Amino acid sequence: MKLSLEVEICQLRVYLREISPTIWRRLLLRSDSTITDLHYTLQIAMGWTDFHLHQFIIRGKRYGVSRTGSIGSAGDSDQVQLSDFRFRRHERFLYECDFGNLWQHEIRLEETHPLNAKKTYPCSRHEQRR
Numbered sequence: 001m002k003l004s005l006e007v008e009i010c011q012l013r014v015y016l017r018e019i020s021p022t023i024w025r026r027l028l029l030r031s032d033s034t035i036t037d038l039h040y041t042l043q044i045a046m047g048w049t050d051f052h053l054h055q056f057i058i059r060g061k062r063y064g065v066s067r068t069g070s071i072g073s074a075g076d077s078d079q080v081q082l083s084d085f086r087f088r089r090h091e092r093f094l095y096e097c098d099f100g101n102l103w104q105h106e107i108r109l110e111e112t113h114p115l116n117a118k119k120t121y122p123c124s125r126h127e128q129r130r
Contacts, residue, residue: 007083008030008115009114009116010028010030010031010087011027011028011111011112011113012029012108012110013026013107013110014042014046014095015106016046016104016105017104026124028121028122028124029041029121031082032082033081034077034078034080035063035077036078039054039095042105044124051098052099053097056095057093057094057096058093059093063077064077089110089112092109093106
């Protein structure tokens with residue numbers, strides 16, 4: 001049985017590795033969001049079309065959304081919530097998609113915030129590097 005934790009907002013910084021200039025996004029997600037929720041949020045925030053297979057690598061374990069005809073995926077991403085990991089501030093993990101081109105996104109927990117019931121989550125704030 002899971003311990004009930006208070007819902008917080010996870011502020012995540014996502015950047016696409018090995019691309020210059022740096023392409024990045026700042027996302028705000030509820031801590032009760034699943035890994036699947038994070039996948040779909042990343043697809044929208046990065047402007048991807050959700051066409052390719054993907055996986056998260058978190059603390060050495062792989063998580064992904066399985067698709068008909070795909071070669072299985074580890075971890076039940078529909079059941080695992082961000083809060084289950086109890087990420088430390090500045091902890092990083094990886095999101096890979098399009099295994100042919102191997103787009104790698106590094107995700108870092110910048111900080112957590114109290115839930116603001118007046119706001120809708122997830123949301124993205126794109127800031128350009130100057």
